Amino acid sequence: MRDFLPEDATRLRYIETTAREAAKLYGFQEIITPIVEHHELLAAKSGEEIKARIFAFDDLGGRKVALRPEFTASIARLMATTLRNEPKPIRLFSTGTLYRYDEPQFGRYREFWQSNYEIMGSSRLEADVEILVLTDHLLREVGLQKYWFKIGHVGILRGLLTEEGLEDEKQNSIMQLLDTKQWKKSLDLAKEFGLSRRGGEILKKIFETKGSDVSKTLKPLRKELKNYPKSVEALENLQQIIDLCLAAHIEFNTSIETGFARGLEYYTGIIFELLVPEMNVALGGGGRYDKLVELFGGEPTPAVGVAHGLDRIALAADMQNVQLESSPKTVAIIPIGDEAIPKAISLASKLREKGVNTEMEIMGRKVSTSLQSSSRRKVTHAIIIGPKEIEEEKVMLRDMIKRVQNLVNIEEVLELLSQRRIPVK
Numbered sequence: 259m260r261d262f263l264p265e266d267a268t269r270l271r272y273i274e275t276t277a278r279e280a281a282k283l284y285g286f287q288e289i290i291t292p293i294v295e296h297h298e299l300l301a302a303k304s305g306e307e308i309k310a311r312i313f314a315f316d317d318l319g320g321r322k323v324a325l326r327p328e329f330t331a332s333i334a335r336l337m338a339t340t341l342r343n344e345p346k347p348i349r350l351f352s353t354g355t356l357y358r359y360d361e362p363q364f365g366r367y368r369e370f371w372q373s374n375y376e377i378m379g380s381s382r383l384e385a386d387v388e389i390l391v392l393t394d395h396l397l398r399e400v401g402l403q404k405y406w407f408k409i410g411h412v413g414i415l416r417g418l419l420t421e422e423g424l425e426d427e428k429q430n431s432i433m434q435l436l437d438t439k440q441w442k443k444s445l446d447l448a449k450e451f452g453l454s455r456r457g458g459e460i461l462k463k464i465f466e467t468k469g470s471d472v473s474k475t476l477k478p479l480r481k482e483l484k485n486y487p488k489s490v491e492a493l494e495n496l497q498q499i500i501d502l503c504l505a506a507h508i509e510f511n512t513s514i515e516t517g518f519a520r521g522l523e524y525y526t527g528i529i530f531e532l533l534v535p536e537m538n539v540a541l542g543g544g545g546r547y548d549k550l551v552e553l554f555g556g557e558p559t560p561a562v563g564v565a566h567g568l569d570r571i572a573l574a575a576d577m578q579n580v581q582l583e584s585s586p587k588t589v590a591i592i593p594i595g596d597e598a599i600p601k602a603i604s605l606a607s608k609l610r611e612k613g614v615n616t617e618m619e620i621m622g623r624k625v626s627t628s629l630q631s632s633s634r635r636k637v638t639h640a641i642i643i644g645p646k647e648i649e650e651e652k653v654m655l656r657d658m659i660k661r662v663q664n665l666v667n668i669e670e671v672l673e674l675l676s677q678r679r680i681p682v683k
């Protein structure tokens with residue numbers, strides 16, 4: 259588990275705020291779900307890989323509980339119970355920490371943050387597109403320059419494997435291997451499970467199908483799959499989603515990869531991950547999952563969603579030299595002598611009322627020491643109030659970056675500091 263010191267905490271919160279603003283802009287309402295849930299709920303469809311990494315324990319009441327490894331299961335639980343009768347669609351946003359016993363390494367933590375968005379109750383293409391567009395919007399807002407979507411559809415593979423008589427459990431084992439890019443092993447396993455020779459050939463074609471132009475990429479595969487109607491249906495669905503983005507002039511870089519799978523087992527439709535050239539782990543991932551709410555005892559509820567890894571977005575921003583925050587203005591107020599203290603406190607209150615971040619000198623330090631400490635903490639302006647200043651009804655305003663100062667009256671200081679840019683003569 260990690261500590262976030264002020265600089266890192268500021269960056270993480272900046273991304274979180276951007277994610278929350280995106281949620282509002284796209285009509286999502288925030289909900290807060292518990293960090294501890296029943297283990298059974300979290301493990302149900304999380305897939306072998308994540309299931310093996312859940313922090314699970316018995317609580318004092320003897321129940322097997324766990325720290326959430328993702329938000330989607332909790333939200334599906336709510337849809338199956340409390341939110342069951344709410345009018346659809348429902349758009350829900352969550353953010354917070356998640357826990358997976360991953361091997362700590364670059365971009366992989368045991369405690370990490372996500373912004374998570376789910377659209378419940380729509381099976382239409384527009385819902386899939388909204389999730390993709392929102393993700394693109396978030397990354398642009400954060401300021402990332404280079405990223406792309408890897409997009410696939412679980413129905414293509416599952417359609418083939420179902421038609422070939424492989425049950426869900428067997429399909430899941432094959433998909434798990436694909437999630438970690440073990441193509442050969444997954445092909446061998448499929449054959450072991452009874453995949454026909456022709457099925458094996460097509461599976462290989464599915465693995466090899468990759469490209470940025472959706473029509474060109476999918477055309478040859480469509481021919482191969484003509485005897486597998488479920489796979490063709492999935493292929494059409496994938497094509498329609500991308501075509502709708504194109505028709506709406508929404509452009510983001512995509513790589514269509516039909517052999518791509520995700521570790522989570524609840525997906526039924528489009529799946530995608532968000533990648534940057536500098537990192538070999540994804541910044542986000544999501545897809546359509548139309549059966550999960552029902553599995554938890556709810557009404558049939560088509561759903562599509564995405565989660566973004568906030569820690570990884572911060573890392574990518576670093577690597578792409580993105581300034582994550584326009585450094586906010588912070589003012590230090592330094593009184594000289596006891597007489598100036600009430601004036602200083604009163605001025606600090608007035609500044610805060612105007613929304614200016616203001617730090618009061620509370621150690622009784624000399625001006626020079628206080629200024630040194632302010633500059634170490636990246637304070638942008640200092641206001642010095644001494645007997646002379648009080649007499650003249652003025653204060654000394656110092657620009658800590660340009661290292662210039664001049665005497666200004668109090669009204670003027672309030673006016674200046676509440677402006678976005680502060681001209682210091």
Ligand code: HAM
Pocket residue numbers: 327328329330358360365366367368369370371372374375376522540541542543544545546547562563564565566567568569570
């Ligand atoms: P996920 O792909 O397991 O999907 O996680 C989404 C994102 O969380 C990843 O792309 C990554 O950025 C971040 N993440 C995952 N594990 C770690 C880790 N150990 N350290 C740092 N970051 C990590 C889900 O969680 C699904 N619930 C997404 C979804 C929502 N699908 C439908 N709705």
